[in-house]
Amino acid sequence: MATMKRLASWLTEPPPYTVGGVMVNRAGLQAARTGYEGVRHAALSLRRRPVRAELSEHLRTLERDGVVAIPEFFDAADFERVEDAVAAWVGSDFVRDYPPDESNPHCDHAALTRYAGVITAKDTSDHEFANTLFRLIGHDQRIRDSAAYVMRHPISEPTQLAYEQLSLRSGHADDTDNLLVLHADRHFPTVKMFLYLNRNGREEGAFEYCRGSHRLTLNRIRFEREYGVHCAHLRHGELDKVPADAKQNGRIGVSKANAERLGLVPEPIVGDANTLVIANNRGFHRRGQMTEGHVRRQIRLVFHNLREPVLARVAIAAHKRISGSGD
Ligand SMILES: O=C(O)CCC(=O)C(=O)O
Ligand SMILES: [Fe+2]
Numbered sequence: 024m025a026t027m028k029r030l031a032s033w034l035t036e037p038p039p040y041t042v043g044g045v046m047v048n049r050a051g052l053q054a055a056r057t058g059y060e061g062v063r064h065a066a067l068s069l070r071r072r073p074v075r076a077e078l079s080e081h082l083r084t085l086e087r088d089g090v091v092a093i094p095e096f097f098d099a100a101d102f103e104r105v106e107d108a109v110a111a112w113v114g115s116d117f118v119r120d121y122p123p124d125e126s127n128p129h130c131d132h133a134a135l136t137r138y139a140g141v142i143t144a145k146d147t148s149d150h151e152f153a154n155t156l157f158r159l160i161g162h163d164q165r166i167r168d169s170a171a172y173v174m175r176h177p178i179s180e181p182t183q184l185a186y187e188q189l190s191l192r193s194g195h196a197d198d199t200d201n202l203l204v205l206h207a208d209r210h211f212p213t214v215k216m217f218l219y220l221n222r223n224g225r226e227e228g229a230f231e232y233c234r235g236s237h238r239l240t241l242n243r244i245r246f247e248r249e250y251g252v253h254c255a256h257l258r259h260g261e262l263d264k265v266p267a268d269a270k271q272n273g274r275i276g277v278s279k280a281n282a283e284r285l286g287l288v289p290e291p292i293v294g295d296a297n298t299l300v301i302a303n304n305r306g307f308h309r310r311g312q313m314t315e316g317h318v319r320r321q322i323r324l325v326f327h328n329l330r331e332p333v334l335a336r337v338a339i340a341a342h343k344r345i346s347g348s349g350d
Contacts, residue, residue: 041254053251060211067175089237089306096299111152134195138188183325208304220320228313237306
Protein backbone atom coordinates (compact mmCIF):
# COMPACT_ATOMS: atom_id res chain seq x y z
CA MET A 24 0.00 0.00 0.00
CA ALA A 25 2.76 2.40 1.01
CA THR A 26 4.67 1.44 -2.15
CA MET A 27 1.60 2.09 -4.32
CA LYS A 28 1.16 5.46 -2.68
CA ARG A 29 4.80 6.29 -3.31
CA LEU A 30 4.52 5.21 -6.94
CA ALA A 31 1.38 7.30 -7.42
CA SER A 32 3.00 10.41 -5.96
CA TRP A 33 6.15 9.85 -8.05
CA LEU A 34 3.99 9.76 -11.19
CA THR A 35 1.83 12.73 -10.37
CA GLU A 36 3.79 15.17 -8.18
CA PRO A 37 6.80 17.41 -8.83
CA PRO A 38 10.14 15.98 -7.67
CA PRO A 39 10.55 16.12 -3.87
CA TYR A 40 13.54 17.98 -2.46
CA THR A 41 15.31 14.88 -1.19
CA VAL A 42 14.70 11.15 -1.49
CA GLY A 43 16.31 7.91 -0.37
CA GLY A 44 18.15 6.64 2.66
CA VAL A 45 21.31 7.67 4.46
CA MET A 46 23.68 5.38 2.55
CA VAL A 47 22.66 6.43 -0.98
CA ASN A 48 22.77 10.06 0.02
CA ARG A 49 26.18 9.61 1.55
CA ALA A 50 27.19 8.11 -1.77
CA GLY A 51 26.05 11.32 -3.46
CA LEU A 52 22.43 10.80 -4.56
CA GLN A 53 21.28 14.33 -3.67
CA ALA A 54 24.43 15.88 -5.17
CA ALA A 55 23.75 13.97 -8.39
CA ARG A 56 20.06 14.98 -8.46
CA THR A 57 21.10 18.61 -8.03
CA GLY A 58 23.74 18.37 -10.76
CA TYR A 59 21.19 16.78 -13.10
CA GLU A 60 18.74 19.63 -12.45
CA GLY A 61 21.50 22.15 -13.23
CA VAL A 62 22.18 20.52 -16.60
CA ARG A 63 18.45 20.30 -17.35
CA HIS A 64 17.99 24.00 -16.56
CA ALA A 65 21.01 24.98 -18.68
CA ALA A 66 19.59 22.98 -21.60
CA LEU A 67 16.16 24.62 -21.23
CA SER A 68 17.87 28.05 -21.08
CA LEU A 69 19.20 27.54 -24.61
CA ARG A 70 15.74 28.08 -26.05
CA ARG A 71 14.71 30.94 -23.82
CA ARG A 72 11.86 32.93 -25.28
CA PRO A 73 11.86 36.73 -25.58
CA VAL A 74 10.16 38.60 -22.70
CA ARG A 75 8.01 41.70 -22.82
CA ALA A 76 9.87 44.99 -22.55
CA GLU A 77 7.98 46.08 -19.41
CA LEU A 78 9.25 43.00 -17.57
CA SER A 79 12.77 42.76 -18.90
CA GLU A 80 14.51 44.82 -16.20
CA HIS A 81 12.71 42.97 -13.38
CA LEU A 82 13.55 39.64 -14.91
CA ARG A 83 17.21 40.63 -15.23
CA THR A 84 17.21 41.39 -11.49
CA LEU A 85 15.48 38.09 -10.82
CA GLU A 86 18.11 36.26 -12.87
CA ARG A 87 20.97 38.03 -11.06
CA ASP A 88 19.64 38.06 -7.48
CA GLY A 89 17.05 35.27 -7.40
CA VAL A 90 14.48 37.75 -6.10
CA VAL A 91 12.78 40.93 -7.23
CA ALA A 92 10.25 43.25 -5.60
CA ILE A 93 8.02 45.12 -8.03
CA PRO A 94 6.29 48.08 -6.34
CA GLU A 95 2.85 49.29 -7.52
CA PHE A 96 2.39 46.07 -9.42
CA PHE A 97 -1.29 46.68 -10.18
CA ASP A 98 -2.68 50.03 -11.22
CA ALA A 99 -4.59 51.79 -8.46
CA ALA A 100 -8.06 50.77 -9.70
CA ASP A 101 -7.15 47.09 -10.01
CA PHE A 102 -5.43 47.03 -6.63
CA GLU A 103 -8.60 48.50 -5.11
CA ARG A 104 -10.55 45.65 -6.73
CA VAL A 105 -8.07 43.18 -5.25
CA GLU A 106 -8.49 44.76 -1.80
CA ASP A 107 -12.30 44.62 -2.03
CA ALA A 108 -12.17 40.97 -3.09
CA VAL A 109 -9.74 40.20 -0.25
CA ALA A 110 -12.17 41.80 2.24
CA ALA A 111 -14.89 39.41 0.99
CA TRP A 112 -12.43 36.49 1.16
CA VAL A 113 -11.49 37.32 4.75
CA GLY A 114 -15.18 37.53 5.66
CA SER A 115 -15.89 34.11 4.13
CA ASP A 116 -15.53 30.58 5.51
CA PHE A 117 -12.32 30.14 3.55
CA VAL A 118 -10.27 32.25 5.95
CA ARG A 119 -9.90 31.20 9.56
CA ASP A 120 -7.56 31.44 12.50
CA TYR A 121 -5.20 28.50 12.57
CA PRO A 122 -4.74 27.41 16.17
CA PRO A 123 -1.32 26.12 17.23
CA ASP A 124 -0.74 22.66 15.78
CA GLU A 125 -0.45 20.44 18.86
CA SER A 126 1.28 17.69 16.92
CA ASN A 127 4.03 19.97 15.68
CA PRO A 128 5.41 22.46 18.18
CA HIS A 129 7.43 24.13 15.44
CA CYS A 130 4.84 24.75 12.79
CA ASP A 131 1.89 26.92 13.77
CA HIS A 132 3.12 27.58 17.27
CA ALA A 133 1.48 29.50 20.05
CA ALA A 134 3.40 32.73 19.50
CA LEU A 135 1.63 33.63 16.27
CA THR A 136 -1.89 34.41 15.30
CA ARG A 137 -2.14 33.06 11.79
CA TYR A 138 -5.21 33.69 9.66
CA ALA A 139 -5.04 31.73 6.47
CA GLY A 140 -7.26 30.67 3.61
CA VAL A 141 -6.69 29.02 0.27
CA ILE A 142 -8.73 29.36 -2.89
CA THR A 143 -8.27 27.42 -6.09
CA ALA A 144 -9.68 27.86 -9.57
CA LYS A 145 -12.42 25.37 -8.55
CA ASP A 146 -13.82 28.00 -6.17
CA THR A 147 -14.29 30.63 -8.86
CA SER A 148 -17.73 29.73 -10.16
CA ASP A 149 -19.48 29.97 -6.79
CA HIS A 150 -17.62 32.90 -5.25
CA GLU A 151 -17.45 36.30 -6.87
CA PHE A 152 -14.36 37.32 -4.88
CA ALA A 153 -12.50 34.21 -6.07
CA ASN A 154 -13.50 35.04 -9.67
CA THR A 155 -12.09 38.53 -9.29
CA LEU A 156 -8.84 37.36 -7.69
CA PHE A 157 -8.16 34.67 -10.27
CA ARG A 158 -9.03 37.05 -13.10
CA LEU A 159 -6.77 39.82 -11.83
CA ILE A 160 -3.91 37.85 -10.28
CA GLY A 161 -4.13 34.27 -11.49
CA HIS A 162 -4.46 35.15 -15.15
CA ASP A 163 -2.09 38.13 -15.11
CA GLN A 164 0.19 37.57 -18.08
CA ARG A 165 3.15 39.32 -16.40
CA ILE A 166 2.89 36.89 -13.50
CA ARG A 167 2.65 33.86 -15.74
CA ASP A 168 5.53 35.05 -17.93
CA SER A 169 7.72 35.64 -14.86
CA ALA A 170 7.04 32.17 -13.49
CA ALA A 171 7.74 30.68 -16.92
CA TYR A 172 10.98 32.64 -17.07
CA VAL A 173 12.27 31.20 -13.78
CA MET A 174 11.29 27.66 -14.78
CA ARG A 175 12.29 28.02 -18.43
CA HIS A 176 9.05 26.58 -19.72
CA PRO A 177 5.50 27.85 -20.14
CA ILE A 178 3.14 27.37 -17.23
CA SER A 179 -0.54 27.71 -16.59
CA GLU A 180 -1.96 30.05 -13.96
CA PRO A 181 -1.18 29.61 -10.22
CA THR A 182 -3.03 26.64 -8.79
CA GLN A 183 -3.74 28.37 -5.51
CA LEU A 184 -4.02 31.80 -4.02
CA ALA A 185 -3.42 31.72 -0.29
CA TYR A 186 -4.31 34.52 2.08
CA GLU A 187 -1.97 34.99 5.01
CA GLN A 188 -2.19 37.30 7.99
CA LEU A 189 0.35 37.02 10.78
CA SER A 190 0.81 38.80 14.09
CA LEU A 191 2.69 38.06 17.27
CA ARG A 192 0.70 37.25 20.39
CA SER A 193 1.41 39.64 23.19
CA GLY A 194 4.26 38.64 25.48
CA HIS A 195 5.62 35.91 23.16
CA ALA A 196 8.97 35.69 21.41
CA ASP A 197 8.86 34.79 17.72
CA ASP A 198 11.56 32.13 17.69
CA THR A 199 10.14 28.62 17.35
CA ASP A 200 8.38 28.61 13.96
CA ASN A 201 10.15 26.44 11.40
CA LEU A 202 9.73 29.08 8.68
CA LEU A 203 12.28 31.17 10.59
CA VAL A 204 14.96 28.65 9.61
CA LEU A 205 17.03 29.52 6.52
CA HIS A 206 16.25 26.97 3.81
CA ALA A 207 15.81 26.42 0.09
CA ASP A 208 12.53 24.95 -1.17
CA ARG A 209 14.05 22.70 -3.82
CA HIS A 210 17.30 21.74 -5.56
CA PHE A 211 15.99 23.14 -8.87
CA PRO A 212 14.65 26.59 -9.79
CA THR A 213 11.17 26.95 -8.37
CA VAL A 214 9.07 30.06 -8.02
CA LYS A 215 6.92 31.59 -5.31
CA MET A 216 5.29 35.00 -5.35
CA PHE A 217 3.94 37.20 -2.60
CA LEU A 218 1.58 40.11 -3.18
CA TYR A 219 1.90 42.40 -0.17
CA LEU A 220 -1.44 43.67 1.11
CA ASN A 221 0.13 46.00 3.66
CA ARG A 222 3.64 47.24 4.26
CA ASN A 223 5.86 44.22 4.86
CA GLY A 224 8.89 45.67 6.62
CA ARG A 225 11.39 44.30 9.12
CA GLU A 226 8.90 44.64 12.03
CA GLU A 227 6.24 42.78 10.05
CA GLY A 228 8.61 39.84 9.59
CA ALA A 229 9.01 40.42 5.84
CA PHE A 230 10.21 37.53 3.68
CA GLU A 231 14.02 37.36 3.83
CA TYR A 232 16.15 36.21 0.91
CA CYS A 233 19.90 35.70 0.39
CA ARG A 234 20.58 37.41 -2.89
CA GLY A 235 22.53 35.32 -5.39
CA SER A 236 22.00 32.09 -3.44
CA HIS A 237 19.82 30.60 -6.22
CA ARG A 238 22.93 29.96 -8.33
CA LEU A 239 24.22 26.47 -8.68
CA THR A 240 27.86 26.32 -7.55
CA LEU A 241 30.20 23.58 -6.40
CA ASN A 242 29.64 24.73 -2.81
CA ARG A 243 25.89 24.33 -3.32
CA ILE A 244 26.38 20.80 -4.59
CA ARG A 245 28.55 20.09 -1.55
CA PHE A 246 25.80 21.48 0.68
CA GLU A 247 23.19 19.34 -1.08
CA ARG A 248 25.19 16.18 -0.42
CA GLU A 249 25.17 16.89 3.32
CA TYR A 250 21.58 18.06 3.23
CA GLY A 251 20.48 14.81 1.56
CA VAL A 252 22.13 12.78 4.33
CA HIS A 253 20.62 14.94 7.08
CA CYS A 254 17.12 14.77 5.58
CA ALA A 255 17.41 10.98 5.31
CA HIS A 256 18.20 10.92 9.05
CA LEU A 257 15.19 13.14 9.72
CA ARG A 258 12.91 10.82 7.72
CA HIS A 259 14.13 7.89 9.80
CA GLY A 260 13.45 9.72 13.06
CA GLU A 261 17.18 10.12 13.70
CA LEU A 262 17.40 13.86 14.15
CA ASP A 263 19.88 13.18 16.96
CA LYS A 264 22.38 12.06 14.29
CA VAL A 265 22.31 15.50 12.64
CA PRO A 266 24.96 17.92 13.98
CA ALA A 267 23.47 20.50 16.34
CA ASP A 268 24.29 23.49 14.15
CA ALA A 269 22.64 21.95 11.06
CA LYS A 270 19.17 21.74 12.63
CA GLN A 271 16.82 24.25 14.16
CA ASN A 272 13.16 24.33 15.17
CA GLY A 273 12.67 20.71 14.18
CA ARG A 274 13.97 20.99 10.62
CA ILE A 275 17.29 20.74 8.80
CA GLY A 276 18.95 24.13 8.46
CA VAL A 277 22.25 25.50 7.19
CA SER A 278 25.34 25.10 9.38
CA LYS A 279 27.53 28.13 10.02
CA ALA A 280 30.32 26.68 7.89
CA ASN A 281 27.94 26.12 4.98
CA ALA A 282 26.38 29.58 5.36
CA GLU A 283 29.86 31.07 5.09
CA ARG A 284 30.88 28.93 2.14
CA LEU A 285 27.64 29.76 0.34
CA GLY A 286 27.97 33.46 1.24
CA LEU A 287 24.43 33.62 2.64
CA VAL A 288 23.31 37.07 3.78
CA PRO A 289 19.57 37.17 4.52
CA GLU A 290 17.95 40.48 3.64
CA PRO A 291 14.34 41.49 4.30
CA ILE A 292 12.51 42.12 1.04
CA VAL A 293 10.66 45.17 2.23
CA GLY A 294 7.76 46.68 0.32
CA ASP A 295 4.51 48.61 0.57
CA ALA A 296 1.05 47.30 -0.19
CA ASN A 297 0.72 46.36 -3.88
CA THR A 298 4.34 45.15 -4.11
CA LEU A 299 4.75 41.81 -5.87
CA VAL A 300 7.77 39.80 -4.73
CA ILE A 301 8.95 37.08 -7.10
CA ALA A 302 11.46 34.63 -5.67
CA ASN A 303 13.40 31.75 -7.15
CA ASN A 304 13.24 29.55 -4.08
CA ARG A 305 16.15 27.39 -5.11
CA GLY A 306 17.80 30.27 -3.24
CA PHE A 307 17.93 30.40 0.56
CA HIS A 308 15.22 32.29 2.39
CA ARG A 309 13.16 32.43 5.57
CA ARG A 310 10.45 34.44 7.28
CA GLY A 311 11.73 37.43 9.25
CA GLN A 312 10.99 37.65 12.97
CA MET A 313 7.88 39.63 13.85
CA THR A 314 7.67 42.49 16.32
CA GLU A 315 4.68 42.74 18.64
CA GLY A 316 2.00 45.15 17.46
CA HIS A 317 2.73 44.60 13.76
CA VAL A 318 0.72 42.64 11.22
CA ARG A 319 1.88 41.02 7.99
CA ARG A 320 -0.74 40.51 5.27
CA GLN A 321 -0.12 39.01 1.86
CA ILE A 322 -1.46 36.79 -0.88
CA ARG A 323 0.86 33.93 -1.68
CA LEU A 324 0.80 32.57 -5.23
CA VAL A 325 1.47 28.88 -5.31
CA PHE A 326 2.45 27.19 -8.56
CA HIS A 327 2.41 23.50 -7.75
CA ASN A 328 1.85 22.76 -11.41
CA LEU A 329 5.31 23.96 -12.40
CA ARG A 330 7.00 20.61 -12.62
CA GLU A 331 4.14 18.26 -13.27
CA PRO A 332 5.41 14.94 -14.49
CA VAL A 333 4.14 13.86 -17.88
CA LEU A 334 1.40 11.66 -16.48
CA ALA A 335 -0.13 14.47 -14.45
CA ARG A 336 -0.14 16.69 -17.53
CA VAL A 337 -1.86 14.01 -19.60
CA ALA A 338 -4.48 13.51 -16.86
CA ILE A 339 -5.18 17.26 -16.65
CA ALA A 340 -5.45 17.58 -20.43
CA ALA A 341 -7.87 14.63 -20.55
CA HIS A 342 -9.94 16.10 -17.73
CA LYS A 343 -10.13 19.47 -19.52
CA ARG A 344 -11.21 17.80 -22.74
CA ILE A 345 -13.93 15.77 -20.98
CA SER A 346 -15.22 18.72 -18.96
CA GLY A 347 -14.85 21.05 -21.96
CA SER A 348 -12.93 23.67 -20.00
CA GLY A 349 -9.94 24.11 -22.32
CA ASP A 350 -7.54 27.00 -21.72
O1 LIG B 1 6.74 33.28 5.00
C1 LIG B 1 7.87 33.58 4.61
O2 LIG B 1 8.30 34.75 4.63
C2 LIG B 1 8.77 32.51 4.06
C3 LIG B 1 7.99 31.29 3.73
C4 LIG B 1 8.72 30.27 2.92
O3 LIG B 1 9.72 29.75 3.29
C5 LIG B 1 8.13 29.87 1.64
O4 LIG B 1 7.05 30.35 1.28
O5 LIG B 1 8.73 29.03 0.95
FE1 LIG C 1 10.43 28.25 1.78
